[in-house]
Amino acid sequence: MTERARRRAAIERLGGIDAVAKKIGRSRSAVSRYRSGETNELRADANKKLKNVKARDIMDRAGVLRPDGQPKKATIRVRGGVSVRNGSEEGYDYRVRTLDFANSDSPFSLDETRELAMALAGDDHARVVAILERHATMDYPENKGFDQYGDTFGFHFDSIESVHIDWT
Structure with missing residues (x-):
């Protein structure tokens, strides 16, 4: 029912x-x-x-979309436990770290923003985490040095305490 x-x-x-x-x-x-x-x-x-129609409706009602249907710029801050993997070499862990993508020299691209908005609207939490991890690994200025992202390379969230997104 x-x-x-x-x-x-x-x-x-x-x-x-x-x-x-x-x-x-x-x-x-x-x-x-x-x-x-x-x-x-x-x-x-x-x-x-x-599912896509529902997601676009959710984004529209939440004020995430511009009048032309494109997502607004996402200013993102993520706080959580992060482990860094470096292939076969031993990586390192941050118990709690805040990644402030808002102050990044490499902001989320329009495609990444659209993907992130669709994943959030569709309650696809695994996709949201993957987008954030890939961006933190490949595009976040503090973390330069990675030229690939995957299960054995890059930033990976062990836990996420909070995600704050401002759409402007």
Whole structure:
């Protein structure tokens, strides 16, 4: 019952059955069956489109998007436990460290900002962490010296205490 109520609320928030059907390229009846619970899931491509439509709606309502649909500039500060991996050599750990991307000479690119906003809106926490780790490894001025990012190289968050993002 809760899932149907959630679906119904999301579809109404996105403009109703007809608007959602148009946005995801499905028939009105397919969206209606999904909303009522007759269909458990939409087809993979439609499900992905619906997820993207929901994410853009969340970003728009949160004030993350400019009028042209592009995300605003993200000013980010992350505080957490960080370990630095350097391949086969022993790395080092910071118990707690604040990475202040706001004062970085290499701010997040428009593509990184868009990816980050979509991951946040879609509750994809693993993707958010991966974007932050990659940026900290490759583009954060204090950490220059890494020319690659992966499981065995770069900054990796063991824990995150807080993430603060200002969209300007």
